[in-house]
Amino acid sequence: MNQRLLALPLLALGFLMSASSTVFAAEVSPLKIGAVFPLTGSYASYGKGCSAGLKIALDEVNAAGGVLDNKVTLLSEDDQSDPTAGLNAAKKLIDVNKVDAILGTFASSVTLPILSYTTQIGIPVLTLSGAPEISQIGRRTHLVYRFVATEGVFGESYAIYAHQSGAKTAYVLATNNAAQLDSARHFTSRFTSLGGKVLGQTVFEPGMSSYRSELTKTLVGKPDIVLIAGYTDDAVTLTKTLYQLSPTTRVIGPLYELSDTYLRTVGPAVAEGKLATDATSAEGSPAYARVLPLYRQITGDDPTSNPYAIIDYDMVITLALAAQAAGSTDPNVFTPFIATVANGPGKTVTSYAEGLAALKAGQKIKYEGASSTIEFNESGDLKHMMFKTFLLTGGKVVVKGTVSP
């Protein structure tokens, strides 16, 4: 008798509670982010660091209270360095996990098929890929944001730095993918316009066990400097042999290739004298200072080995701030805000908490990231930026100066 009487009010209470939580939940669904990047396959060596960068950012956002008072979830999928697997991974994240954005895509060959899908359904993609085709898609759809300089701009930076270092003749070794080939193209035209001479170009397949024939061709004309447009793994193989064949020939490449990891793998003798450039120019930023120890703690590495990890961090923060600023986790609403919070004008903020506070106070913000001053043009590419130049010497990567391609 007592139980029946109790049941009714309890039921009513339960109903009221679930109804109210539904009402509150209906206002804003939590932000869900999908990350698609290589954890296995040819580009996998960058994967571990990227995971760490994403985690650091996610923790920071949720520690500050999340987006629109909801915790943010981030789901990662391996693209296996393969376009079809990457596309299926993106589809799974979008259709099954209902993510509101995709970020972290790495290889252009994976990003482009994903874009052919995401642009149909209005999901924004924040990418690390360097191929020029992506800019065209960005200009057309405003659904792609590239958080790296295009490889073409990298190519120009090598040309300027090489010229500055006194090299008159150069040879180009490029790995066989769209981004690096574009980089090589831009290097060649810029270097030539600066008065230098490019003796030739050889495209190489990554992952081979011997590059003697490629290097023999490279050294025929005794170039002052060799551009290696590629990634750390092949740079290790190529430069070790190159060093034995001709220790005085200089080498230039991107910092993500001739990185700390590269230095540690080949040793100070081989690494001595190598030139590198990098578009990330925010080592002095408060954001970077905050992320650095956390990254070291998780991976045991230095972020200069993997600037992509820091860029991934910025992607998450920017996305979170965009949704917060837009007051919505619907991609149709918040996507334009990605450029808004990155470009400003507004109060300069360097952390999610700072940005959140400013937005809640009704202010406009301009996020300055740990990887660079992020500002987008109408193609979703980063606006013209400075490049830092580096010299690998005495077992260290040393900053030399800046160039402006």
Added chain:
Amino acid sequence: MTYLIAMGTQTGLFALLALSLNLQWGYTGLQNFGLVGFYAAGAYCYALTTTLLGWPTAAGILAAMAVGTLLAYPLGLASIRLRIGFYLAIVTLGFSETIRAVLVNEDWLTQGTRGIAVKLLFPGWGAAGNQTAMFGLILVAVIAVYLLFERVGQTPFGRTIEAIRDNEDAARSLGKPVTGFKIQVFMLGSAVTAGAGALNAIYVGYLVPDQFLSIITFYVWMAMIVGGSGSNRGVVLGCLVLVLLLEGSRFLKEVLPAALLFSDQRMAALRLMIIGLGLTVIPINWPRGLLGRKEL
């Protein structure tokens, strides 16, 4: 829902490949390890004819099938010369790798690693509409090819090629033009494979040579074995199992208790280990596959 349709489409694409392979291996005993080369050739032919030349979809698919048939001719010739099965396997493997190398290097034609965008099937229909239409198209293709190959299996042609598989010398001594049959089987199978490539191009929407690595050929072999080589119904089922294995393993991290969750990279490696384990154990313990008629 769209993910399921996408997975259905992926299964259908594999099924077309597996049916072709079944015709070549299951029925005729030819070890074709160069499937992905024809898949790639068909895809690129479709993309180039429809994008560069502006041909309509149907013409593009037919062009792809024609290219597949033409490219199969040298392999057909090779299969006659190479009586030792594994030799044909290696040669066909090298053939498909060469096709990929050409796709990468002759970028004046193929755009190389820059890739080619492929138009939507029905540009006005939006994403969901196109996905569904694509699935419908592939379903029709699979049914058509299935019926065709079932029919072929029942004709004298079909009986002859099975005789070639079981005892080539006997077939030859009975006066059967073994040479001609082998070439025809290669060409017919490759026409279907290349046609599937064209459909794949529409499905993915953007082509790069890296999509066509030899691992895909290996996956299709596995699907065929799982389903049971020799049985067309079986190989289609095998493709379903394959896609479940490849895509289902993504959900591993959502199912494992949090304590067992490793780092992202380790989880990805674990997923590959599970796929590898499945692909090792299945051919051993289920040699006849699910619906197969003949022991391997």
Added chain:
Amino acid sequence: MIAFAQALANGISDGALLAMVALGITLVFGVARFPNVAHGEFLTLGAYGAYWCSSLLGWPLLAAVGGGIVLAIAAGLASYALVFRTVSQRPVTALLASIGLSILLRGAITFIAGSQQVSYDIPLWGAWDLAGLTLLPLDVLVTIASFVVILMVHLVLAKTPIGTRMRAVADNVELARTSGIDPQRINLATWSIALAVAALAGMFVAARTAISPDLGWNLLLPAFAAAVLGGLGSPYGAILAGLIIGLAQNIATLWISETYKVSFSFLILIAVLLIRPSGITGRKEMAR
């Protein structure tokens, strides 16, 4: 002219390594009667084994090399016992299982070691200039070592009782059995030798380049081309074919693009097979 001589020198280096890998593949084929797609993974394991022994455990060079060989043999024999022995009568099944195994092993290596590249800590000497020809001491060392290994295998096969029995089993298992040879023991011996050679090949490749989970897999295609070119099952064919392909690839790049290197090895293979369908040594496989 100098360019041609340089291509020859480079070709001998590359060819010797290829010969070692092809030799391992063909030895296994001789007794197991199927091409082992997972063979590359044993190269990788050998390379990693030596690396872990020297870097993590601090063992000296020879001990580390031994460690790498032991790891490869252990993994290989385990694969044989758990996987390949059960399908010894079904070659195509074994081939397919070996494909699955290669994916499994590469996943396992990535799981344990991560996908970041590592390198041996060996000194790099400057190149020697011999009348315009550039030779790398490290390459020369590796090439000589490769030939030593090949010679040792030859001596075992030709001069030792067990080698004779290995050749007998590879040639005709039934006949060997009736001669009182225990095929099982010989299988183990052959596998072990093939795995040891694979491990060493892996270490040599790693010494010239670096160590990563895909080390062996990347070499597989040209190695298979060489094994088939030489006639599957024929050790001397594999050695010769490896050298031929190494030389041909390097000479060809004087005219064609580097990126066609692997395709070129297949072109050679097809050309030769058209004339001699059983490979260079013309070893005829029994009709199945």
